[in-house]
Amino acid sequence: MLDGRTRMFGIVGDPIAQVLAPATLNPIFAARGLNAAVVPMQVAVADFDRFMDGFKRLKNFHGLIVTVPHKVAVLRHLDRLGPRTAKVGSSNLVRREADGRFLGDITDGLGHVAALRQVGFAPAGRSALVVGAGGVGAAIAGALIEAGARVVLSDVEPGKAEALAKRLGCASGAADPRGFNLISNATPMGMAPGDPLPFDANLLTAEQFVGEVITKPPRSPLLQAAAARGCRCTTGRMMVEAQAELMADFLTVHLS
Amino acid sequence: MLDGRTRMFGIVGDPIAQVLAPATLNPIFAARGLNAAVVPMQVAVADFDRFMDGFKRLKNFHGLIVTVPHKVAVLRHLDRLGPRTAKVGSSNLVRREADGRFLGDITDGLGHVAALRQVGFAPAGRSALVVGAGGVGAAIAGALIEAGARVVLSDVEPGKAEALAKRLGCASGAADPRGFNLISNATPMGMAPGDPLPFDANLLTAEQFVGEVITKPPRSPLLQAAAARGCRCTTGRMMVEAQAELMADFLTVHLS
Numbered sequence: 344m345l346d347g348r349t350r351m352f353g354i355v356g357d358p359i360a361q362v363l364a365p366a367t368l369n370p371i372f373a374a375r376g377l378n379a380a381v382v383p384m385q386v387a388v389a390d391f392d393r394f395m396d397g398f399k400r401l402k403n404f405h406g407l408i409v410t411v412p413h414k415v416a417v418l419r420h421l422d423r424l425g426p427r428t429a430k431v432g433s434s435n436l437v438r439r440e441a442d443g444r445f446l447g448d449i450t451d452g453l454g455h456v457a458a459l460r461q462v463g464f465a466p467a468g469r470s471a472l473v474v475g476a477g478g479v480g481a482a483i484a485g486a487l488i489e490a491g492a493r494v495v496l497s498d499v500e501p502g503k504a505e506a507l508a509k510r511l512g513c514a515s516g517a518a519d520p521r522g523f524n525l526i527s528n529a530t531p532m533g534m535a536p537g538d539p540l541p542f543d544a545n546l547l548t549a550e551q552f553v554g555e556v557i558t559k560p561p562r563s564p565l566l567q568a569a570a571a572r573g574c575r576c577t578t579g580r581m582m583v584e585a586q587a588e589l590m591a592d593f594l595t596v597h598l599s
Numbered sequence: 600m601l602d603g604r605t606r607m608f609g610i611v612g613d614p615i616a617q618v619l620a621p622a623t624l625n626p627i628f629a630a631r632g633l634n635a636a637v638v639p640m641q642v643a644v645a646d647f648d649r650f651m652d653g654f655k656r657l658k659n660f661h662g663l664i665v666t667v668p669h670k671v672a673v674l675r676h677l678d679r680l681g682p683r684t685a686k687v688g689s690s691n692l693v694r695r696e697a698d699g700r701f702l703g704d705i706t707d708g709l710g711h712v713a714a715l716r717q718v719g720f721a722p723a724g725r726s727a728l729v730v731g732a733g734g735v736g737a738a739i740a741g742a743l744i745e746a747g748a749r750v751v752l753s754d755v756e757p758g759k760a761e762a763l764a765k766r767l768g769c770a771s772g773a774a775d776p777r778g779f780n781l782i783s784n785a786t787p788m789g790m791a792p793g794d795p796l797p798f799d800a801n802l803l804t805a806e807q808f809v810g811e812v813i814t815k816p817p818r819s820p821l822l823q824a825a826a827a828r829g830c831r832c833t834t835g836r837m838m839v840e841a842q843a844e845l846m847a848d849f850l851t852v853h854l855s
């Protein structure tokens with residue numbers, strides 16, 4: 344129940360209708376006895392800088408969840424970066440610190456890896472293809488590397504995967520799933536009807552794991568194709584739920 | 600239950616903890632079958648212009664309730680003004696129109712008069728002293744004049760009541776309650792512990808009506824003093840509740 348004393352957080356993205364954070368985080372806050380809430384904030388790319396300038400002036404907003412397409416752009420508005428954020432080059436979480444400065448961190452990769460562990464994927468020593476070298480792809484690749492996987496990055500935009508791979512200290516290559524233990528989709532392909540698959544799902548085999556980041560539709564075309572070929576899969580929803588508690592911890596650390 | 604599809608509205612003010620709009624309007628939206636919510640937004644005077652610039656870029660925020668101290672400042676951010684707003688010179692309601700422009704209106708005065716009618720005060724032909732010539736005072740004076748009362752405005756700031764009285768076509772004078780049928784407090788005096796009363800309550804007599812705008816504390820020092828002298832009173836809460844349905848109508852007219 345919102346009132347004037349509710350400690351507010353935003354989730355900023357575009358589109359916004361598909362975000363799960365309000366529905367997943369608000370019950371966690373309530374269960375912890377906090378009068379706090381996450382609200383959706385839809386902002387276009389061209390408007391993001393002016394939105395952030397306004398957002399920082401909201402005295403009762405204590406932080407922000409950042410989603411597509413703002414996870415890289417948000418970095419220039421932050422005063423401090425957590426160690427993962429600095430390496431990965433994107434941020435999905437922003438918190439106002441006690442001194443009024445804004446700190447960024449990223450949990451996307453941690454949530455994705457936690458979801459994969461739930462379906463039996465242990466990253467250490469395994470090979471992983473991460474398709475999409477944007478903010479989410481960087482976070483997932485970073486978390487997989489941290490967990491001991493050998494990662495190859497791929498992106499349709501020339502040079503994008505190569506640049507990120509260099510920063511993270513991993514390899515880059517084509518979006519060809521053959522031979523990998525895990526293939527994770529970190530592109531938005533599948534959100535819009537008629538999107539092409541992020542890679543050729545006909546090449547998947549049953550012993551492979553497939554990780555998905557998309558939450559709407561709940562079973563993306565890629566997940567349907569991968570399941571049909573016998574792969575063990577994680578959904579965008581599983582990733583979101585796995586990281587919800589981590590996000591609540593980060594956002595509310597200064598609240599009582 | 601907030602989710603990514605919730606149509607959002609803000610209530611902007613400073614302080615913000617005392618605002619009742621989220622708790623009163625959100626159940627009205629729910630009762631009307633709308634997935635919509637009002638959230639508190641605390642912004643300092645010095646930050647208001649940059650906040651408004653950012654707010655207008657929120658594609659899923661469809662309007663704004665404006666409270667102290669921003670009701671006059673908001674006018675310079677509006678594209679169109681309702682007839683009452685233009686006359687009164689302040690706005691407590693802002694709505695994004697179908698063409699993307701922002702329209703301002705004001706219901707403060709209407710809610711205050713509706714609450715007074717509930718306790719038996721009929722404005723037509725009666726005399727009223729309105730103490731405080733800021734945004735709320737202007738709205739209340741405007742609504743009382745519209746309802747047929749003879750209004751005198753008063754303000755501690757030299758020239759402020761005179762200027763507003765000239766615009767509204769009424770009188771101005773000292774904050775002396777003697778001889779008036781109604782005395783309405785439209786100042787924030789009474790919100791902070793130790794505030795002086797907005798006028799000398801020892802001069803009140805039992806046949807007078809007293810209107811209050813403050814919602815926190817629920818029974819302000821003025822209301823306590825007026826009740827002790829036998830006056831019939833309206834609280835800030837009564838004013839808020841009386842205008843809640845009017846506000847919901849205005850804000851959601853373009854939603855389905």
